[in-house]
Amino acid sequence: MKNKKRFFISAIVGAALVSCGLAVSSNQANAATYSRAITKIAGNGNYAIYHNVSRKGTSGKFTSTKYFKYGQIQSKKSMSTKKGxxxxxxxxxHDVGWVNQNFFARNKISVANEVSLVKNFSYAFPTRDAINYVTNSQGTAVDPSKVYVSQAHVSTKETTVNYSYGKAKASVKVSVYNGQDASADKTPKKGFKTIKTWNGGSKGSSRNWNAAHHYRSETTSNTFRSNGLTLRTRLFQPRFVSLGYGQAGDAMGQVGVIPEGMTVSNGIFTTSMFTSSHDQHGHLVSYNLNALKSKYAAQNLTTMRWGTFKSYAKNIKVSTYIKLGHGQSLGSSSSYIYVLANDNEYNNGPKSEEVLQIRKSDMKINKIWTVRIASNRYIHNATFVGDNTMYALFHNGGYDNYEYWKLTRNGDSWDATEVGATKGRFVSNSPVQGFAYGNGNFYIGFNNNIFKVGENGTAKKHYRFNTKREIEGMSATGSRLYVQFAQRAELTSGKD
Incomplete structure (x- = not known):
C-alpha cells in the first residue's frame, strides 16, 4: 500500500510538470528526470553537496552550497531518499552535485522592502514588478504572473499590496508622494558635426564569435584606439551564465545571450542579460574583477576544472529574473546597483519610470521608486553616481538637441534640474547605446562612436572606432571609461 501511495504522488507531480511543458521520466518511483531544467532558488542556509545519491541516502560529500548560493541554479534530476x-x-x-531540498527557499515570495511612487495620473505601477522571486514547496521558481496580488496596479493612492501563492505570502507598502515638473532652461551649446553609422544589430563580431569558428572562446585581447582614448580588453564574458538555448524549462532559467547595459564600481562589474532584445525582464550578472584576474577564463564556466569553477562561482552573482526594462541604464555605489527600468519602445510622454535599488550582497531588489522629470521628458538613458544622484539624457528631436538632467534624491523624491544641453543630433541614424558620467563629463555612445561632452553641454571630443560591434553600455569612474561591446560580450576599459 505504501508503494502505491508513493507512486500515486509521483504521478501527480509528474503530471503537473508535464502541464508546465516539462516531460518527466522515471525508472523508480522515488526518482525523476526532467527533459528541460527547472530554476531553483537558494535559501539562506549552507548545506553539503554530494557526488552520489541512492534510496538509502547520500555519499561522497565534497563541497558546500556556500560557494554557489548566489549563482544561477537549475536542476534536471531529483531523488527521494530516506534522508529526504x-x-x-x-x-x-556547470554540473555540480546533489543537495538536500532544504537548501532551497521553499514556499517563499520575496518582494522589495519599499515602493515609493511619484503621483502620476498617466502611469500605474505594475505591482508584480516588486517581486524578486516566488517558489513552490520544492523551492522551484514560479512565474510571477501566477501569483495572486491584491492590487495589480497602483497609481495615486498609498496602499499595502499583498501577494500569495499556495502557502507563500508577502506584502509591501506602496507610498505616494507629490512631484513637480521641472523646466528645461539651458541654451544648447554648439554641438558636433552630424555623422552616420549603422542602425540595428552588430555588423561584425570578435574573432571567434561566428559560425565559422563555432562561437568558441576568445584567446586574444583587443586594443581599440581613437583620438587619445585607448580601450583594452578587461573581460570576455560567457555566452550563457546558465544552461544554453532550449535547455531551460521556464522563462526564469536562461541567463543570456544578449547584454544591454553595464556598470562598474569598486571593482564589481555588473551587466544586464536578456534572452531577447524585446524582453522587459532579465537577469543582472555581477563579476568581482578584483578576484577574476583572467581576461579569458570566465568564457568557459561550463567546462573549466572544478577548483577553478569553485573560485569563479563565488565571485559571480546572478540576480533572479526581474523587471529591468531596457536594461541599458545602470549605475552602482559601494552597496547597491541601480537600474532605470524604462521602456525603450515608448517614445515620449507623461509616463513615470521605475528606479530599482538592488543589493550587491544578494542581488535582490531592496527598494523601488518611480520618477518623472516632466510630462514631455521620458528618459531612455541614465546613469547613477553614488546612492543619491542620477544623470539622465534626453534627446529633444523637436529642438534638435540633447539635454542633460541631474536628479537628486531627497528622501523618497527625486528632484530634477537641467544642467546642460548640446545642439545637434550627433548621429543621424542610430539610437544611443550607452551613457556615462565621470570627472564632470558625459560620454554618449553610439555604434562605433563615443562623444565626450562637458556637464554644461560643451562638445569636447569625438572618438570613432571600427569594431562593427554594438556598444552595449558604458560606465565611468573618474577618468577611466568602461565600454562593453557585443558579440562576444567584452568589457574594455581605458583612461581618457
Missing part, C-alpha cells in the same frame, strides 16, 4: 529529497544542481551552467 535531493536535487542534482547545475550552477551557472
Amino acid at each position: 529529497t535531493f536535487w542534482r544542481i547545475i550552477v551557472d551552467g
Whole structure:
C-alpha cells in the first residue's frame, strides 16, 4: 500500500510538470528526470553537496552550497531518499552535485522592502514588478504572473499590496508622494558635426564569435584606439551564465545571450542579460574583477576544472529574473546597483519610470521608486553616481538637441534640474547605446562612436572606432571609461 501511495504522488507531480511543458521520466518511483531544467532558488542556509545519491541516502560529500548560493541554479534530476529529497544542481551552467531540498527557499515570495511612487495620473505601477522571486514547496521558481496580488496596479493612492501563492505570502507598502515638473532652461551649446553609422544589430563580431569558428572562446585581447582614448580588453564574458538555448524549462532559467547595459564600481562589474532584445525582464550578472584576474577564463564556466569553477562561482552573482526594462541604464555605489527600468519602445510622454535599488550582497531588489522629470521628458538613458544622484539624457528631436538632467534624491523624491544641453543630433541614424558620467563629463555612445561632452553641454571630443560591434553600455569612474561591446560580450576599459 505504501508503494502505491508513493507512486500515486509521483504521478501527480509528474503530471503537473508535464502541464508546465516539462516531460518527466522515471525508472523508480522515488526518482525523476526532467527533459528541460527547472530554476531553483537558494535559501539562506549552507548545506553539503554530494557526488552520489541512492534510496538509502547520500555519499561522497565534497563541497558546500556556500560557494554557489548566489549563482544561477537549475536542476534536471531529483531523488527521494530516506534522508529526504535531493536535487542534482547545475550552477551557472556547470554540473555540480546533489543537495538536500532544504537548501532551497521553499514556499517563499520575496518582494522589495519599499515602493515609493511619484503621483502620476498617466502611469500605474505594475505591482508584480516588486517581486524578486516566488517558489513552490520544492523551492522551484514560479512565474510571477501566477501569483495572486491584491492590487495589480497602483497609481495615486498609498496602499499595502499583498501577494500569495499556495502557502507563500508577502506584502509591501506602496507610498505616494507629490512631484513637480521641472523646466528645461539651458541654451544648447554648439554641438558636433552630424555623422552616420549603422542602425540595428552588430555588423561584425570578435574573432571567434561566428559560425565559422563555432562561437568558441576568445584567446586574444583587443586594443581599440581613437583620438587619445585607448580601450583594452578587461573581460570576455560567457555566452550563457546558465544552461544554453532550449535547455531551460521556464522563462526564469536562461541567463543570456544578449547584454544591454553595464556598470562598474569598486571593482564589481555588473551587466544586464536578456534572452531577447524585446524582453522587459532579465537577469543582472555581477563579476568581482578584483578576484577574476583572467581576461579569458570566465568564457568557459561550463567546462573549466572544478577548483577553478569553485573560485569563479563565488565571485559571480546572478540576480533572479526581474523587471529591468531596457536594461541599458545602470549605475552602482559601494552597496547597491541601480537600474532605470524604462521602456525603450515608448517614445515620449507623461509616463513615470521605475528606479530599482538592488543589493550587491544578494542581488535582490531592496527598494523601488518611480520618477518623472516632466510630462514631455521620458528618459531612455541614465546613469547613477553614488546612492543619491542620477544623470539622465534626453534627446529633444523637436529642438534638435540633447539635454542633460541631474536628479537628486531627497528622501523618497527625486528632484530634477537641467544642467546642460548640446545642439545637434550627433548621429543621424542610430539610437544611443550607452551613457556615462565621470570627472564632470558625459560620454554618449553610439555604434562605433563615443562623444565626450562637458556637464554644461560643451562638445569636447569625438572618438570613432571600427569594431562593427554594438556598444552595449558604458560606465565611468573618474577618468577611466568602461565600454562593453557585443558579440562576444567584452568589457574594455581605458583612461581618457
